[in-house]
Amino acid sequence: MIETTIITWIIAIFGAITFLPLFVAQLVMIFKPNSQKAKDLIIGKGEDWRDKTHYKSALAFAWADLIIMLPLYVLGTIWVFNGQLWGYIIWISLGFLSIYFSIVFWVFEKEYTYKSVGCIAYFTYFWGFFLYWGIGAIIHSVIQMSI
């Protein structure tokens, strides 16, 4: 049984702030992929798919996020608050994926998204939060598991 701390709560709440908008956006992408709402959420306000390939990539990321990332986030958070070791292991795995995608999106999306949403939005909720959450979750989980 691993006791939760104030940091655990901060990471869980920060995780909700970071991932829930992503999951909502991905749900909109799956159910209404060609709506302006989906384009506003995924690409940026008033933007359009650059081509069919761009659209299909976004749809594929939406499916993969909801099949892999959403269950990991929900299961991990439930188990962490139940004091189970496996919750932290799942948080570490999700943190790894989160940092991984931060690198992927930094390379291929920054050129378009950064210009579209601006510096503050990009380095916070559009991109930065995922990197910060990944680093925070991994460090906190390792510390919790080693106590």
Next chain:
Amino acid sequence: MALLRKDIGRYPLGIWVALIALTLILLAWIMQAYSLLDWEGAIRLGIQNESFSGEAAERAIADVERGIAIADILWALPITIIAYIGLLRKKIIGFIAAMMVFGVCVYFPLFYAFRLSMNFEIVLAAIFLWAIPSLLGIYGLWINRNLFNTN
């Protein structure tokens, strides 16, 4: 599946399955490293699909693939090495690192399958070489989780 708990040499079969999956994944990272060194050569070998010298749509998707290749080399490759060494030494860090790597290797074949524009052979290769071995690796490690110590 009690079979995956059966000892074969130094490790149970489930751990061997995870090690084999990691070996296959290491091959993927070698292909990604080669792609970053010579992208057009990687296309000729069938490792990559989209060229930077093609039309705008093709260049855009090549950008995505390059982003994935860079993330694989900078982040996933070192974690895979930690997983390999950690599993061989039966350390919990190896267990955790392997789970992280397997997570990525299930995610991306799914991404490729849903993208639809991907060459079908590459999708099949990704599913059979990485997704299925990763799922077996996750299961093999999970049922042998008591072997891993935290020291």
